[in-house]
Amino acid sequence: xxxxxxxxxxxxxxxxxxxxxxxxxxxxxxxxxxxxxxxxxxxxxxxxxxxxxxxxxxxxxxxxxxxxxxxxxxxxxxxxxxxxxxxxxxxxxxxxxxxxxxxxxxxxxxxxxxxxxxxxxxxxxxxxxxxxxxxxxxxxxxxxx
Amino acid sequence: xxxxxxxxxxxxxxxxxxxxxxxxxxxxxxxxxxxxxxxxxxxxxxxxxxxxxxxxxxxxxxxxxxxxxxxxxxxxxxxxxxxxxxxxxxxxxxxxxxxxxxxxxxxxxxxxxxxxxxxxxxxxxxxxxxxxxxxxxxxxxxxxx
DNA sequence: ATAATAAAAGATAAAACTATCTTTATTATA
DNA sequence: TATAATAAAGATAGTTTTATCTTTTATTAT
Numbered sequence: 001x002x003x004x005x006x007x008x009x010x011x012x013x014x015x016x017x018x019x020x021x022x023x024x025x026x027x028x029x030x031x032x033x034x035x036x037x038x039x040x041x042x043x044x045x046x047x048x049x050x051x052x053x054x055x056x057x058x059x060x061x062x063x064x065x066x067x068x069x070x071x072x073x074x075x076x077x078x079x080x081x082x083x084x085x086x087x088x089x090x091x092x093x094x095x096x097x098x099x100x101x102x103x104x105x106x107x108x109x110x111x112x113x114x115x116x117x118x119x120x121x122x123x124x125x126x127x128x129x130x131x132x133x134x135x136x137x138x139x140x141x142x143x144x145x
Numbered sequence: 146x147x148x149x150x151x152x153x154x155x156x157x158x159x160x161x162x163x164x165x166x167x168x169x170x171x172x173x174x175x176x177x178x179x180x181x182x183x184x185x186x187x188x189x190x191x192x193x194x195x196x197x198x199x200x201x202x203x204x205x206x207x208x209x210x211x212x213x214x215x216x217x218x219x220x221x222x223x224x225x226x227x228x229x230x231x232x233x234x235x236x237x238x239x240x241x242x243x244x245x246x247x248x249x250x251x252x253x254x255x256x257x258x259x260x261x262x263x264x265x266x267x268x269x270x271x272x273x274x275x276x277x278x279x280x281x282x283x284x285x286x287x288x289x290x
Numbered sequence: 291a292t293a294a295t296a297a298a299a300g301a302t303a304a305a306a307c308t309a310t311c312t313t314t315a316t317t318a319t320a
Numbered sequence: 321t322a323t324a325a326t327a328a329a330g331a332t333a334g335t336t337t338t339a340t341c342t343t344t345t346a347t348t349a350t
Contacts, residue, residue, distance in 0.1 A: 001146065001233060001256075004338060007240035014251055027296065041339050047298060060347025061295045076252070088146060095152035096287065106159055106275040106284045107221070110266050111146075117262060121255050130251040139251045142241065149308065172326070186309050192328060205317025206325045 006083045009045045011035040011141050013079060016055060016065050017131035025064035036142040045083065052082050076130075077122035089119055151228040154190045156180040156286050158224060161200060161210050162276035170209035181287040190228065197227050221275075222267035234264055 002010070012031050019026045028046065032039040046065055050057040054074060057065050081089075092099035093111035101108075133139045147155070157176050164171045173191065177184040191210055195202040199219060202210050226234070237244035238256035246253075278284045 001238060002240075004240065007238075010252075011239050029296090038339055040341075043297075044299090044339095050297090057297060058347080059295085059297045059345075061349065063296050063347070065297090093146060093152075094156050094286075095147075095149065096285075104284050105286070106278055107155075107270065108284065110270055114259070114263050114266055118259050121259055125252065125255055133251055139249050139253065140241075141239075141250065174326095183309055185311075188327075189309095189329090195327090202327060203317080204315075204325085204327045206319070208317070208326050210327085 001088075002080065003084050005041070005045050006080055008035070008037040008042045009049065009083045010076070010079060011037065012042055012046055012065075013049070013055060013074075013127060014130050014134060015141055017067055017127050018134040020067040020131075025058055025062065025066040027064040031065065034141065049079075049082060054079065054082055072128060074127045075123055076125040076127065077119065079127065080122055089115060146233075147225065148229050150186070150190050151225055153180070153182040153187045154194065154228045155221070155224060156182065157187055157191055157210075158194070158200060158219075158272060159275050159279060160286055162212055162272050163279040165212040165276075170203060170207065170211040172209040176210065179286065194224075194227060199224065199227050217273060219272045220268055221270040221272065222264065224272065225267055234260060 012035055015031055015034055016026055028039060028043045031037075031046075032042050035042075046055065046057070049055050050065070053071070055065055055071060056068050057063070092105050093107050093115075094105045096105050099105045099108060105111075130139070134141065157180055160176055160179055161171055173184060173188045176182075176191075177187050180187075191200065191202070194200050195210070198216070200210055200216060201213050202208070237250050238252050238260075239250045241250050244250045244253060250256075275284070279286065
């Protein structure tokens, strides 16, 4: 469904959020150890997210990735779109260049329905809430609990 | 959502079905021209499907791909699974190796819901019906109508 | 100032996916 | 039996994604 980059990105951002509520910046090494992801690859994903203003980062001692007030309304939809683009929400399910209501592919309606539900789900899921669940200990980010 | 191979495969199989109802075998060149897909790549996908018994094929003059009676109950679910595997239906949305009810990832429930709906949709969509729609001319397989 | 720290950026490589080309095997029919 | 048609199989190549390694830049603390 999502790319590896997106999976790592979501896991990392949820973890950053869960730590940030404690007012901490958190380094890439810690993040990757916690979410069990490849360090440099994950770093590039987070750097891109920082450039887009979805998270923040600081260099130097005690630096790391963190969240600022303005970023607090982040939803899964925005995060997924920032990493994987909108192809999954917009593209034809069978890869047709032209596919629309008046010129539909064979699974146009069925696919649209699923996709709309996915979009609603992602839009109504806030990173803030997911991070809160993580802190509560009801959900996990790696097989090492 | 689906791989390119899966997109081509679905389009090709729907087209084969739509022609087969007219009692014809259909060659790879015709298929690829009709669905606008790369010939040798599509051939390999169909060959694999034939090996799995999802479609049939015949070599030699007037040969090609076709459908047999026993294959008539094919659903999208079986087709997608044969090409892309079951990762999309079984794997964790965030790529965790261990993710279950007792050890859920942060989006376990939300993702499960979407995935179950996708599965139901694919299971309740028969290739036969999609091919019928194609014959009726209410849906299309390429931008060249 | 200097050294240490950590993200950012650049370069390279490995793996997977997509695509194409060539050769082989099989089958119908002339 | 020879030939042509067609799928199957094998080999190669291009592209994208994923992953790693190295160097640079910015920041902090001493």
